[in-house]
Amino acid sequence: MPFGNTHNKFKMNYSAEQEYPDLSQHNNHMAKVLTLELYSKLRDKETPSGFTLDDVIQTGVDNPGHPFIMTVGCVAGDEETYDVFKDLMDPVIEDRHGGYKPSDKHKTDLNAENLQGGDDLDPNYVLSSRVRTGRSIRGFCLPPHCSRGERRAIEQLSIEALDSLEGDLKGKYYALKNMTEEEQQQLIDDHFLFDKPVSPLLLASGMARDWPDARGIWHNDNKTFLVWVNEEDHLRVISMQKGGNMREVFTRFCTGLTKIEDLFKNRGHEFMWNEHLGYVLTCPSNLGTGLRAGVHVKLPNLSKHEKFGDILKRLRLQKRGTGGVDTAAVGGVFDISNADRLGFSEVELVQMVVDGVNLLVNMEKRLEGGEDIEDMMPEQK
Amino acid sequence: MPFGNTHNNFKLNYKVEEEFPDLSKHNNHMAKILTKEIYGKLRDKQTPSGYTLDDVIQTGVDNPGHPFIMTVGCVAGDEESYEVFKDLLDPVISDRHGGYKPTDKHKTDLNFENLKGGDDLDPNYVLSSRVRTGRSIKGYTLPPHNSRGERRAIEKLAVEALTSLDGEFKGKYYPLKSMTDAEQEQLIADHFLFDKPVSPLLTCAGMARDWPDGRGIWHNDNKTFLVWVNEEDHLRVISMQKGGNMREVFRRFCVGLQKIEEIFKKHNHGFMWNEHLGYILTCPSNLGTGLRGGVHVKLPKLSTHPKFEEILTRLRLQKRGTGGVDTASVGGVFDISNADRLGSSEVQQVQLVVDGVKLMVEMEKKLEKGEAIDGMIPAQK
Numbered sequence: 106m107p108f109g110n111t112h113n114k115f116k117m118n119y120s121a122e123q124e125y126p127d128l129s130q131h132n133n134h135m136a137k138v139l140t141l142e143l144y145s146k147l148r149d150k151e152t153p154s155g156f157t158l159d160d161v162i163q164t165g166v167d168n169p170g171h172p173f174i175m176t177v178g179c180v181a182g183d184e185e186t187y188d189v190f191k192d193l194m195d196p197v198i199e200d201r202h203g204g205y206k207p208s209d210k211h212k213t214d215l216n217a218e219n220l221q222g223g224d225d226l227d228p229n230y231v232l233s234s235r236v237r238t239g240r241s242i243r244g245f246c247l248p249p250h251c252s253r254g255e256r257r258a259i260e261q262l263s264i265e266a267l268d269s270l271e272g273d274l275k276g277k278y279y280a281l282k283n284m285t286e287e288e289q290q291q292l293i294d295d296h297f298l299f300d301k302p303v304s305p306l307l308l309a310s311g312m313a314r315d316w317p318d319a320r321g322i323w324h325n326d327n328k329t330f331l332v333w334v335n336e337e338d339h340l341r342v343i344s345m346q347k348g349g350n351m352r353e354v355f356t357r358f359c360t361g362l363t364k365i366e367d368l369f370k371n372r373g374h375e376f377m378w379n380e381h382l383g384y385v386l387t388c389p390s391n392l393g394t395g396l397r398a399g400v401h402v403k404l405p406n407l408s409k410h411e412k413f414g415d416i417l418k419r420l421r422l423q424k425r426g427t428g429g430v431d432t433a434a435v436g437g438v439f440d441i442s443n444a445d446r447l448g449f450s451e452v453e454l455v456q457m458v459v460d461g462v463n464l465l466v467n468m469e470k471r472l473e474g475g476e477d478i479e480d481m482m483p484e485q486k
Numbered sequence: 487m488p489f490g491n492t493h494n495n496f497k498l499n500y501k502v503e504e505e506f507p508d509l510s511k512h513n514n515h516m517a518k519i520l521t522k523e524i525y526g527k528l529r530d531k532q533t534p535s536g537y538t539l540d541d542v543i544q545t546g547v548d549n550p551g552h553p554f555i556m557t558v559g560c561v562a563g564d565e566e567s568y569e570v571f572k573d574l575l576d577p578v579i580s581d582r583h584g585g586y587k588p589t590d591k592h593k594t595d596l597n598f599e600n601l602k603g604g605d606d607l608d609p610n611y612v613l614s615s616r617v618r619t620g621r622s623i624k625g626y627t628l629p630p631h632n633s634r635g636e637r638r639a640i641e642k643l644a645v646e647a648l649t650s651l652d653g654e655f656k657g658k659y660y661p662l663k664s665m666t667d668a669e670q671e672q673l674i675a676d677h678f679l680f681d682k683p684v685s686p687l688l689t690c691a692g693m694a695r696d697w698p699d700g701r702g703i704w705h706n707d708n709k710t711f712l713v714w715v716n717e718e719d720h721l722r723v724i725s726m727q728k729g730g731n732m733r734e735v736f737r738r739f740c741v742g743l744q745k746i747e748e749i750f751k752k753h754n755h756g757f758m759w760n761e762h763l764g765y766i767l768t769c770p771s772n773l774g775t776g777l778r779g780g781v782h783v784k785l786p787k788l789s790t791h792p793k794f795e796e797i798l799t800r801l802r803l804q805k806r807g808t809g810g811v812d813t814a815s816v817g818g819v820f821d822i823s824n825a826d827r828l829g830s831s832e833v834q835q836v837q838l839v840v841d842g843v844k845l846m847v848e849m850e851k852k853l854e855k856g857e858a859i860d861g862m863i864p865a866q867k
Contacts, residue, residue: 112536112631119635126634127663127699155493159633166696250493252540253507254500282508308689315547318508 113149113157121145124159126166133178134389135165138196152189154246156182160311161190164249167309177201177390180310182250184243184377184385198382198389202447211383211393214450215363217356223459226349230466231400232438235345236358236455238395239338239386241377242369247387248312248337253319256335260319263334266368267323274361276325278334281317295328299336312337312387329354330361338386338395340365349400351462355455383447393447398455400462401427405437406472407465412482416468419485420461421445441465457486494530494538502526505540507547514559515770516546519577533570535627537563542571545630545691552687558582558771561691563631565624565758565766579763579770583828592764592774595831598733598740604840607730611847612781613819616726617739617836619776620719620767622758623750628768629693629718637700637716644715647749648704655742657706659715662698678703680717693718693768710735711742719767719776721746732781732843736836764828774828779836781843782808786818787853788846793863797849800866801842802826822846838867 116124125144128136139162147158165178179197181187187194195207226234241247242262245255264278279288292298301316302308324331333341342365344358366376377385383393407413408424417424425440426433434440441462443454461483468478497505506525509517520543528539546559560578562568568575576588607615622628623643626636645659660669673679682697683689705712714722723746725739747757758766764774788794789805798805806821807814815821822843824835842864849859 112627112633115535115627116633116635119633119639123635123638124633126696130663154496163695167694246493246496252493252497252500252505254497254504257504258500309695313548314544314690315507 113151113159116159117149121148124148126162128166128169130169131165131178132170133165133168133176134197134200135162135178135193136169137200139193143192147190147192150189152183152185154183154185154250156186156189156246156250158190158193160250161186161193164306164310168306171306176306177388179389180249180312180387181247181385181389183246184241186247187382187385187389194389198392198447201390202393203445205448207381209448210380211447212450212453213378213383213394214452215359216452217352217359219452220352220355220455220459222463223352223355223455224350226351226400226459226462227466228348230403230469231349231462232403233345233347233401234349234351234354235343235400236351236354236396236398237341237343238358238362238397238451239384239391240340240342240362240366240395241385241387242339243375243377245339247339248335249310249387253315256315256319259339260321260334262369262372262374263323263332263340264321265372266365267332269368270325270361270364273327273357274325274330274364276323276330278321278323280319280321282320292322295324297322297324297328297331299333302337307337310387330357332365337388338391351398351400351455351459355398359451391446393445394449394451394454395446396451396454397442397446398458399425399440399442400458401438402441402462402466403436403438404441404465404469407469407478408434408437408439410468410472410478412478416465416483417441417444419483420464421457421486422461494532494540497540498530502529505529507543509547511550512546512559513551514546514549514557515578515581516543516559516574517550518581520574524573528571528573531570533564533566535564535566535631537567537570537627537631539571539574541631541692542567542574545687548690549687557687558769560770561630561693561768562628562766562770564627565622567628568763568766568770575770579773579828582771583774584826586829588762590829591761592828593831593834594759594764594775595833596740596744597833598737600833601733601736601836601840603844604733604736604836605731607732607781607840607843608847609729611784611850612730612843613784614726614728614782615730615732615735616724616781617732617735617777617779618722618724619739619743619778619832620765620772621721621723621743621747621776622766622768623720623755624758625755626720629716629720630691630768634696634699637696640720641700641702641715643750643753643755644704644713644721645702646753647746648713650749651706651742651745654708654738655706655711655745657704657711659702659704661702663701673703676705676709678705678709678712680714683718688718691768711738713746718769719772730781732779732836732840736779740832772827774826775830775832775835776827777832777835778823778827779839780806780821780823781839782819783822783843783847784817784819785822785846785850788850788859789815789818789820791849791853791859793859797846797863798822798825800864801845802838802867803842 161179320335331343344354384395423444701716712724725735765776804825
C-alpha cells in the first residue's frame with residue numbers, strides 16, 4: 106500500500122479482544138456474522154482509499170437493532186470494500202439476500218420491453234406507481250467516506266450529465282444549499298425534497314457529513330423522473346406517476362437510466378458494477394439491482410386478513426407505510442414493493458410487483474364482496 | 487468516517503479549493519478563523535495518532551451556528567492536536583478566551599484554602615452549589631478519536647483509581663451498559679445520570695461512537711462527588727450539594743481531584759497539562775481550568791433589571807437556565823457561573839463566583855425592598 110492508515114495502526118497496539126465491539130445486545134446482520142476471529146483477521150486491513158473494518162461496522166455497533174426491520178449494520182466506503190472485507194460482507198450478503206453465494210452471478214436486464222403487462226393496474230386501488238434505484242460512480246468513494254472534493258466532483262459530473270437530457274426527460278437541478286424559499290416549497294409539495302438524514306442508521310456511518318454541501322435534486326419538467334445527488338448513494342434515480350401504469354413508469358426508468366449511464370461513460374465515468382454483485386451501492390441491502398418498485402395501493406380488507414403476511418412472502422413482496430421505510434400504513438393504504446434486490450433482474454422484480462399487486466387487488470375485491478380467498482393463495486415464488 | 491488518514495492523503499488528489507468547506511453561512515469560532523490559506527497549509531498534516539484537520543473541524547462544518555451561544559466549531563482528538571494544528575487553534579483560543587496569546591502562561595491553583603469566604607451564601611436565595619471540571623489522561627486519544635480499546639482502558643484505570651478512594655470519597659461505579667433499572671431510576675432521581683449525547687455539536691465530532699461501551703458514572707456514598715467516565719471528556723469531575731456553602735463544595739472538589747490525580751500518576755498516566763494551556767480537554771472552550779463553578783440562585787427581580795447582563799459581564803459571570811447549557815431559566819432561578827476558563831486559576835474563578843453571587847443576592851434584596859441598585863454596579867473585573 107502506498108499510504109499509511111495511522112490510527113488504524115495505532116489501534117493495533119490493543120489486542121483484538123480489547124478492540125472487539127460488544128455485540129451482545131445487538132440484532133443486525135453484521136452482529137450475527139462478526140465473530141472475534143473474523144474481527145481479528147480483518148482489523149489491520151484497509152481499502153486503497155483507507156476504509157477500515159471499524160469504518161464498515163460503526164453503524165452496526167452504534168445501532169443495536171430496529172423495531173420493524175432486521176438492519177444490515179455495515180456499509181461500504183468504496184467499491185473495494187466488498188472485496189477487502191469479503192470475509193464479513195459475503196456472509197452478510199448471503200444472510201440478507203436469501204442464500205446468495207460468493208460464486209453466484211447476478212443478471213442485469215433493463216429492457217422494459219421484456220416486462221409483460223403492467224399498464225393496467227386498477228387505478229381505483231393503485232394510487233401511484235414508482236421505481237427507484239441507486240447508482241455509484243466508479244473512481245469515487247461512497248457517501249460514508251467521500252471527502253468534500255469528491256462529493257463536489259460527483260455533483261458536477263451529475264449536473265453535466267443530467268443537463269444534457271432532452272425530450273420528456275429535460276429538466277433542472279436544484280442544489281440544496283442555495284434553493285430559494287419558493288423552490289423549496291414546490292419541491293416539498295411535489296414530495297420530491299429530501300432532507301438531511303435523521304436516522305441514526307445513516308448518521309452513524311458518516312454519510313451526512315458537510316450537509317448540505319454538494320447535495321441536490323434534479324427532476325424533469327414533467328415531474329415524473331427525479332434524481333437525488335449525494336444522499337445515501339451517489340445517485341438515486343426515481344421514476345413515478347399517479348395511477349397504476351407501472352409499465353410506463355418502468356419504461357421511463359429504463360430509458361432514463363440508460364441515457365444517464367451513456368452520458369457518464371462519454372465523460373469517462375462508468376457506474377460501479379460487477380457480474381457477481383451487480384450494481385455496487387453503499388448499503389449491502391441494495392446490491393444487485395438496487396431496485397425497489399412499488400405502488401401505493403388500497404387494501405383495507407386484505408391487510409386485516411390473517412394470511413396477509415404469508416401472501417406477501419409467497420409473492421416475494423414487502424409492505425411499508427405510505428411514508429416509506431419505518432412508517433405505518435394510513436387509511437388502509439400500503440406501499441407494496443419487491444423484497445429482493447440481488448439474484449433477480451430488474452425486469453423479473455418489476456414483473457413480480459405487477460403480477461403480485463394484480464392478485465392482491467383481486468383478493469381485495471373478493472373480500473369486499475364478502476367472499477373468501479382460499480382458492481387464490483399463490484405458490485411460493 | 488474521517489478517522490483513517492490514508493484517506494487524508496487520498497484527498498490531496500483534490501485541490502485546496504475543491505476540499506475547502508463552504509463556511510459562508512457559518513457563525514462559529516472555527517469558521518471565523520479558517521481561511522483557505524490556513525486550510526491549504528494544514529490539510530496534509532496529522533498528529534502521531536492520525537488525527538487530521540478535517541477531523542478537527544468536522545463538527546464546525548456540520549453545525550453552522552447556535553441560537554444562544556457562539557460555538558467553538560472544532561475539537562481536539564489528542565493532546566498533540568493543539569500543537570500540530572496551532573495555526574488554527576491558537577487564534578480560536580485567543581478569540582474564545584479573551585485575547586489569550588500563544589505566549590501566555592496559565593496558572594493552576596487547586597489549594598482551596600486560598601479561597602476567601604464562600605461558606606455563607608444566603609440559602610434563601612442560593613439553592614445549590616456545584617463545581618465541575620474535566621480531565622484527560624495522558625497517553626490516550628480523546629473522545630472524538632479514541633478506539634474501543636482505548637476507551638475501555640481509560641474506564642478500567644478510572645474504576646481502579648476511584649474504587650480505591652475512601653472516607654468521604656468512598657463510592658461505587660455504575661457502567662452505563664450494565665446498569666439495572668433500579669440503579670438507573672435512582673441515578674435519574676439524583677440528577678446524576680448522563681445520557682447518550684443528542685446534540686449534533688457532539689455527535690458530529692464522533693464522541694458518541696460505540697455508546698454505551700466504556701461509559702459510566704461513579705459517585706460517593708454521600709452523593710456529593712461524582713465522576714463521569716468517557717462522556718465528552720475522559721473524566722468529568724463534579725462536586726455539588728444543596729445550599730450556599732460553595733467553600734465546602736470547592737474543598738471537596740480540590741481534595742478529591744488531587745487524590746484521583748495521584749492514583750493516576752502512580753499508574754504512569756498523569757493528566758494532560760501544560761503551562762500554556764493548563765488542563766487539556768476535548769473542546770478548546772474548556773482549556774485552562776476546565777472549571778465551571780456555579781450556583782442555582784433565585785433572582786426574579788434582578789434578572790428583569792435592564793442592567794442584569796452588564797452586571798454579569800462586569801463580574802465575569804454567565805447565566806444559564808437550570809437545565810444547564812442550552813436551557814432557559816424557570817421561575818426566576820438562574821444558573822450563574824464563571825465565564826472564564828483559561829488565564830485565571832481555579833481559586834480565582836471560584837472567588838469571582840463567590841463574590842459575584844454575594845453581590846447579586848444583595849442587589850436582589852435591595853430590589854425587593856423597592857430600592858435602586860445604581861450605587862452597587864461593580865467595576866469591570
